[in-house]
Amino acid sequence: MTPPRTEILYRICWTMALLLLAVPFVFPFLWMISGGFKSTTEIFGAPTLIPRVWRFENFAEVFTYQPFARQYFNSLYIAATATVxxxxxxxxxxxxxARIRFAGAGLLMLFLVMALMVPEEVTIIPNFFLIRAMGLIDTHWPLILLPVFGPQGVVATFLMRQFFLALPRELEEAGKMDGLSRFGGLVEDRPAHGAAGARRGCDHHLSAFVEPAKKVTEANPGKWGFEFKDGEGYASRMTHALLPPVRAYGGDLWANGQCGLDKPEAVAAIKQLHDMVFKDKSIVPPGEQGDYFSGNSAMTVNQISRASKMPEAGFKWGIAPLPSGPAGEAPVIGQAALTVFASGKNKELAAQLVADMTSKDNVAVMAQFFPPARKSVLESDAAT
Structure with missing residues (x-):
């Protein structure tokens, strides 16, 4: 569709006005470039924009009057060193x-911020005496140290403090569970992740979960980047596989008396899993059986109790939060239990089974494999 003539005229007028306004800003640069090719006589003589004689040798002669190359190098390395x-x-x-608790932390930060209120002119003489006492006169070190430990360094410290305060503590706590030190929390590779060059934890977001899982699979032939619970997840474990990502996308399997699997949020979540299974082949597919505990998969979802034997595994491992999604986090907390319904047909027999499984002797036996029962439900006040 051709724009009307009035719109074309409007654009032309605006373009001409902007060009006129740009002249005062562009002309000094043109004059500077033009002066670089003129002789001294021509510069101070009759002003002209275009040189009468183009003197290209000016750019070579300037380095004979001043050591500009050395000066540029000094500026570059001093600025780079001070920045690093x-x-x-x-x-x-x-x-x-931001993270370490110690006495006077808040007071120390207050003093740092208050130091910014001191005018730099007041510190010139004290800084001179300090640098002279350190024996750094006539060196480049004052140009490096004063910005690092001066106002610029204080501002940088304040900005870094605010940045670390904004980071979720859960990420740091997940790293500590892996045995990381404060310095080691930034980079860590597992055997499979290291071979793929993928970051651990997949940035804790579903959108960033796809590529690392794919890289891990490609770098470890015959293995998978991720497996659902117990190495499959397509039978009785299907809810375990679908519920966290669907909720992270903002949907649900069942809500308000309606199935939510056909909602856009659930469709988007399941499509992502579908592509990972059948396109990227980074998730254990139907008909196959993965086994994270033998190193057959790089990541899995399981109960915390399953990690009780992981220190005995032959590879390094760690625990990370479930990835979040567009709707935020979707943590899953579960606990195995046996329940007796009062309206059941065999509640007496069921009660005897629960009592037997939660007895002191049987709890001691099961505690070899699972977290022990804290207290029999039959002994609680709710059962009386």
Missing amino acids: LTLFIASLAGYAL
């Missing part, structure tokens, strides 16, 4: 002020 040191020190200081 500022980032390194500010990161450590910001992390300590």
